[in-house]
Amino acid sequence: MIQTVSAHFVLYFLSVGQQEVEVTEGSDSVLLPCRTSADLPEGTSVEWTRSEPRSMFIHVFPNTSKHFAQQDRLYSCRTEMSKDFLRTGDVSLTLRNPRDGDDGRYVCTVHRDQDVLRHTVVLKYVKKEPFPSWASALLVLLVLLVLIVSTGCLYHFEVTRTKTSRVSLLSGP
Missing domain, CATH: 2.60.40.10 (Immunoglobulins)
Structure with a gap:
């Protein structure tokens, strides 16, 4: 068995x-x-x-x-x-x-x-995405806009100051 x-x-x-x-x-x-x-x-x-x-x-x-x-x-x-x-x-x-x-x-x-x-x-x-290219382009445009506006303001200020100086010289003491 x-x-x-x-x-x-x-x-x-x-x-x-x-x-x-x-x-x-x-x-x-x-x-x-x-x-x-x-x-x-x-x-x-x-x-x-x-x-x-x-x-x-x-x-x-x-x-x-x-x-x-x-x-x-x-x-x-x-x-x-x-x-x-x-x-x-x-x-x-x-x-x-x-x-x-x-x-x-x-x-x-x-x-x-x-x-x-x-x-x-x-x-x-x-992975973290690098700074998006559209955001980089926008940032560059923003910086250029600030430079252009700043340059325009400085030019306007200089022209206004020059005109004021001429008027002062012509009117005399």
Whole structure:
């Protein structure tokens, strides 16, 4: 008689669509949102990853020395999660000093007991527009107008002063 031993592993995947977040060039930080249920068990782990331009760890909790070594150097000292996420369920990631290369898709994966929550956030990095060309042209025209008006006023003042001086000379003492 053959006995079969079977183990029941239940793994639930919850995938919550995709969310877009915009950050403007020069911003101090950006929040990549991800939430799960509150009161998470102690053994919960969280991974923030990217697959483009290559597979990389952005932030891992618990942040053991092994995980710290796995974190991509481009994100070292630039990421932070709430210290209280087990109680609140808020596993959002703060990315400090966002830059052009941070543009792209981020995946938050939460491992809690046998459940896995996966949430995707697309970060759009928006460069500040340089001073618009129409505004530059308008500024140049405004400066020219001020110069022309100022020159006209000075000319008028000089002509008026000269005429007044001639009248004074002709009328005599």
